[in-house]
Amino acid sequence: MDKTLKNWNNSLGPKLLEKIQISIERRSFLANSLKAAAGLVILPSMPSLTGCTPDTNQEQLVATQPWKTFAAVQQQLFPNDDNGPDAKNINATVYLKFVLDAKDTDPDDREFIVNGIDWLDELCLKQFNNRFSACNSTQQKNSLSQIAKSDAGERWLSYLLLLIFEALLSDPVYGGNPDGIGWQWLEHQPGFPRPPTNKRYMDLT
Amino acid sequence: MSDFDVCIIGSGAGGGPVALQLATAGYNVVVLEKGPFLKRDDFYKDEMACCRRSVYTPQLSKEMHVIEDYAGKNPNGTYNWNSESTYDSGWDFWNGNMVGGATNVMSGFFYRMKPEDFRLKSEFGPIKGANVADWPISYEQLEPYYTLAETLVGISGKAETHSFAEPRSTTDFPYPPTREHPVTDLIDNGCYEMNLQPLRTARAILPHAIDNGRRGCEYSGYCGSYGCSSGAKGSSREALIMPAIATGKCEIRDRAKVIRIRSNQKGKATSVEYIDKNGVTQHVSAKIFVVACQAVETARLLLLSSDSMHPEGLGNRFNQVGKNLLFSAGGSGYGEFVYKEMDNSLAQELKARGPFINRGLQDWYIIDDKQFGPRMKGGTVDFLLRHPNPIARANSTKWNDDGELVWGSALKSRLKQAFTDALSLRFEIFCDWLPTDDCFVSLDSSTKDKWSTPVAKIRIGYHDHDIKVGNYLLDKTKQVMDTMGTTNIRGSVSGTPPQNLQAGGCRFGKDPKTSVLDADCRIHTAENVFVTDGSWIPTGGSVPYTWTIYANAFRVADIIKKQL
Numbered sequence A: 001m002d003k004t005l006k007n008w009n010n011s012l013g014p015k016l017l018e019k020i021q022i023s024i025e026r027r028s029f030l031a032n033s034l035k036a037a038a039g040l041v042i043l044p045s046m047p048s049l050t051g052c053t054p055d056t057n058q059e060q061l062v063a064t065q066p067w068k069t070f071a072a073v074q075q076q077l078f079p080n081d082d083n084g085p086d087a088k089n090i091n092a093t094v095y096l097k098f099v100l101d102a103k104d105t106d107p108d109d110r111e112f113i114v115n116g117i118d119w120l121d122e123l124c125l126k127q128f129n130n131r132f133s134a135c136n137s138t139q140q141k142n143s144l145s146q147i148a149k150s151d152a153g154e155r156w157l158s159y160l161l162l163l164i165f166e167a168l169l170s171d172p173v174y175g176g177n178p179d180g181i182g183w184q185w186l187e188h189q190p191g192f193p194r195p196p197t198n199k200r201y202m203d204l205t
Numbered sequence B: 001m002s003d004f005d006v007c008i009i010g011s012g013a014g015g016g017p018v019a020l021q022l023a024t025a026g027y028n029v030v031v032l033e034k035g036p037f038l039k040r041d042d043f044y045k046d047e048m049a050c051c052r053r054s055v056y057t058p059q060l061s062k063e064m065h066v067i068e069d070y071a072g073k074n075p076n077g078t079y080n081w082n083s084e085s086t087y088d089s090g091w092d093f094w095n096g097n098m099v100g101g102a103t104n105v106m107s108g109f110f111y112r113m114k115p116e117d118f119r120l121k122s123e124f125g126p127i128k129g130a131n132v133a134d135w136p137i138s139y140e141q142l143e144p145y146y147t148l149a150e151t152l153v154g155i156s157g158k159a160e161t162h163s164f165a166e167p168r169s170t171t172d173f174p175y176p177p178t179r180e181h182p183v184t185d186l187i188d189n190g191c192y193e194m195n196l197q198p199l200r201t202a203r204a205i206l207p208h209a210i211d212n213g214r215r216g217c218e219y220s221g222y223c224g225s226y227g228c229s230s231g232a233k234g235s236s237r238e239a240l241i242m243p244a245i246a247t248g249k250c251e252i253r254d255r256a257k258v259i260r261i262r263s264n265q266k267g268k269a270t271s272v273e274y275i276d277k278n279g280v281t282q283h284v285s286a287k288i289f290v291v292a293c294q295a296v297e298t299a300r301l302l303l304l305s306s307d308s309m310h311p312e313g314l315g316n317r318f319n320q321v322g323k324n325l326l327f328s329a330g331g332s333g334y335g336e337f338v339y340k341e342m343d344n345s346l347a348q349e350l351k352a353r354g355p356f357i358n359r360g361l362q363d364w365y366i367i368d369d370k371q372f373g374p375r376m377k378g379g380t381v382d383f384l385l386r387h388p389n390p391i392a393r394a395n396s397t398k399w400n401d402d403g404e405l406v407w408g409s410a411l412k413s414r415l416k417q418a419f420t421d422a423l424s425l426r427f428e429i430f431c432d433w434l435p436t437d438d439c440f441v442s443l444d445s446s447t448k449d450k451w452s453t454p455v456a457k458i459r460i461g462y463h464d465h466d467i468k469v470g471n472y473l474l475d476k477t478k479q480v481m482d483t484m485g486t487t488n489i490r491g492s493v494s495g496t497p498p499q500n501l502q503a504g505g506c507r508f509g510k511d512p513k514t515s516v517l518d519a520d521c522r523i524h525t526a527e528n529v530f531v532t533d534g535s536w537i538p539t540g541g542s543v544p545y546t547w548t549i550y551a552n553a554f555r556v557a558d559i560i561k562k563q564l
Helices: A002-015 A020-037 A067-077 A092-101 A107-128 A137-147 A151-169 A178-185 B015-024 B047-052 B101-105 B115-124 B139-154 B183-193 B236-246 B295-304 B344-350 B390-395 B409-420 B464-483 B546-563
Strands: B004-009 B029-032 B066-073 B079-085 B250-253 B257-263 B269-275 B281-291 B323-326 B329-338 B359-361 B379-385 B422-431 B439-448 B454-460 B487-493 B503-505 B529-531
Touching: A067 A092, A067 A107, A067 A137, A067 A151, A092 A107, A092 A151, A107 A137, A107 A151, A137 A151, A151 A178, A151 B047, A151 B390, B004 B015, B015 B029, B015 B139, B015 B236, B015 B250, B015 B546, B029 B236, B029 B281, B047 B390, B101 B236, B115 B139, B139 B236, B139 B546, B183 B359, B183 B422, B183 B464, B236 B250, B257 B281, B257 B295, B281 B295, B281 B546, B295 B323, B295 B439, B295 B454, B295 B503, B329 B464, B379 B464, B390 B409, B422 B464, B422 B487, B439 B503, B464 B487, B529 B546
Parallel strands: B004 B029, B004 B281, B029 B250, B066 B454, B281 B529
Antiparallel strands: B066 B079, B257 B269, B269 B281, B323 B439, B323 B503, B329 B422, B329 B487, B359 B379, B379 B422, B439 B454
16 A cells, blocks of 8 residues: 555645655554564564653664664665765664654554564574674675565565654754754755754644 | 623634634634644644644544545446545544644635636536535625635735636735745746746735734745744634634633534524543533534534434434535646756756745636537646655655665665756646535444544545546646646546545535525524534535635624624
8 A cells, every 4th residue: 555655645746645654654564564473473572662862872772772773774774875874874763762762653553663673683583593783784685675575574664764764854853864964965945943842743732 | 691602613714714703893702623722833844743743633543534435336336335444544634633723734825716616507507426506605795705805814916817817806915926936937938838827826825924913924935734933824823813812702712622512492502512621521602603623524513413403413404414525626746847957047046945836727717628528617727836845755755666665775866866856846736526425424333533422434436527627637737837848747637535625515505405504604404503614615616615715704704793
C-alpha cells in the first residue's frame, strides 16, 4: 500500500493530506511485521527508552545498544558520500530516540521499530556470525538488501528512512538537522517564525 | 430561562459568522468547539506540528471514521462496498479540530459560486444516477453576503471581467491582491498564447495590516496546512471568533465534545449534552442552536440526537440526514520548469519563496463543445506551488519508478535532484462532485470513539460523469502547462474524494421529503435548529466551498436575528 501511496500522492497532491503517509506505513508495517515475526525468535532486548532529549549527544548515545546498531543501519541508509550530510551529521540516532521516547508514539510502532533490530541481528548472526553493527560494510549492505525483499523488512527500512527525513528536514528544535544543515544542503528555505523550544508540537496538545 | 440566546456547535467557517453577527447584535452566544483554543502565538512554521503528528486533528486511534469504498460490481448490477476504519488505513478525514476549524489551515484561495451553480438542474438538465437539484435560493440572494465576507473575513483580489464572471454589487475587492510569484508571468504568457484568460485568484489573506490587530501577510511561503502567525489569513478564529469574543457577548468553550442535542415533547431543541475538557458531562440550554461541525460530523451529530420526537435522529424524519454528501471532483498534477534549461537570472527569480501564484482558469466553467457532448457544467483550474513541506517531499523520493525502495547514495542523489533541479508548478482541477445515492454518512454499528459514541461511516461512491468532466479539463490543462513551457507534465483525475473539501449531507430545499433544511437552513422538523457548515449545499459548484459557507452563515445569522 505504501508503494501505491507514492503514485497516489503524486496524482492527488495537496488536496489530500500529506501526513497520511506515516499512518499508512505504520498500520501496514505492523500488520506485515506480525506475519513475518511468526517464524522468528524475537530476542528479548527491548531497551529502556526514557530520558532522551534533543540535547542528547549522538556520540555518547551510539556507544550503547540498541543505538549502536540503529546508527549503523542509518549510516547505510544515509551514508557519507560527499553529497551532503550523512546520518551522523544530522543526529539521526538522537532523533530516532526522541521519536521512540515521545508520549504520542504508538506503543505498537515503538515495539516494532525496536524488534526490527533484533530481526536484523538474528539474520546477521546466522549468516555472518556477527551482530549487524559488527559486520563489515559489504555484509551490512547485503543484509539490508535481503530484508528489503520481505514486506515487513522493506517497511521497516521505509519507516527508518522516514525518520531520517524528519531528522534531516524538521526544525532543529527537535534534535535533528543541526544548524539547518539539511535545509542548506537541499537549498530549502524554512518558513518563519520557527518554533521555539516551548512550542514544539507536543507542547501544543 | 435558557443559559444562552444561541448555542453554536463548531467554530469554523459555518460557526464563526453566526457567532460574530449575533454577539455584535447583543445576543448572548456560546460556542462549543471540540478542539483546543490555539491562538496566533501557537502557530509556527513547523511541519511536525502541522502535518507529521496529530496536533491539529485527533489521534486516529481515539477518533476515527469508517470508510466504505467501492469494491466491485455484482452480476445483478449491485455494488459491493468495503469498510475500513481510518485507524487501520491511515486515511485521515479530520480537517482542523481547533477553534476556527479547518479555516486555520486552509490555503485561502477563494471563489464565489456562479448563478448557474444555484440552478444546476434547470440550467443543464438531470443526469441519470445523480440527485441534481436547484437550490431554493438564488445567487442574487447570497450576493450581499459574499460581499460582506470580503470585508469581515478579509478577502483580497481584483474583480475582472470574463465570460463567467459572477455579478458583483461592488466594483472591486476591499483589499488588493497579495504579492505574486514571478512564475505568474510564465503562466499568463502561456494562457494568452492559447487565447485563455488567466484570472487573479482571490485570497482570504490580507496584503496589509488592518485596524483590528491583524497584520498583513509576511510571505513566509508556508500557508496552506499551516496556521497563520501574522493574522493575515482569514480564518474563522482570527477574523470572526476573536472579534466576537471582544464584544463581551460570546463565550468559547473549547475541548467540548457535543454528544447529542436534546429536544422537548414538541420536538423543539432545548439543550445540548457535551463532555468538557475534564471529561465531565455538561449541559447547556439555548433558544437557538446552530450546528456547524463540518459535513460529516454534523450529519453524525444529528443522527446521534435521536429521541421520542426524532426517533431516526434530529431532522431525519424522511431519512435524508447524511445523504447526498459532496466532495470536490477533479484531480491534480504538475509540470516542471527546469532551472538548467533557462537563463540563470530567471532561475534565481523562480527560486523565490513567499509570494503567491494567484492564478486560475475558468474558461471551461461551462463546457460548450459539441465534440464533447451537450452543453454541460465544467470547472475551475487553479495553479499553485506545492506545499513546502520538505519532509513529505523527501519521503516521496524513496521509491523508484519500479516501486522499489531506494536508499544510500542513490537516494541522496534523488533527494538533491528533487529539491534543486526544477520549480514544480502544480495545478488542481475542481469539478462538481455530483450527489448520488452512493455517497452518504451513516453511523457505524460497531466502531466507537473514545467517548463510546458510534463513529461516522462514510460511503464514498462517485458518479462517472465526474471523471469524464475532470478528464476534459485535465487534457486542456496539460496543453496549457505545455504551452507555458513546463516539462515532465503529469496529472490524473480520480474518484478518490479530497477529504478536506466536504459539503452536503443535510441539503436545503423546499420539500421536507427530499431535504433536511428549509431555505433558511433551518431543520424542517425543528424550528430552532440551524445548520451552517457546508452541509446545506445540494450541488457542489466547481470551486472550493469556503467562501460560500462563510457567506451563507452570514445570511443565516440575519435570519436568526429575526427569529430571536
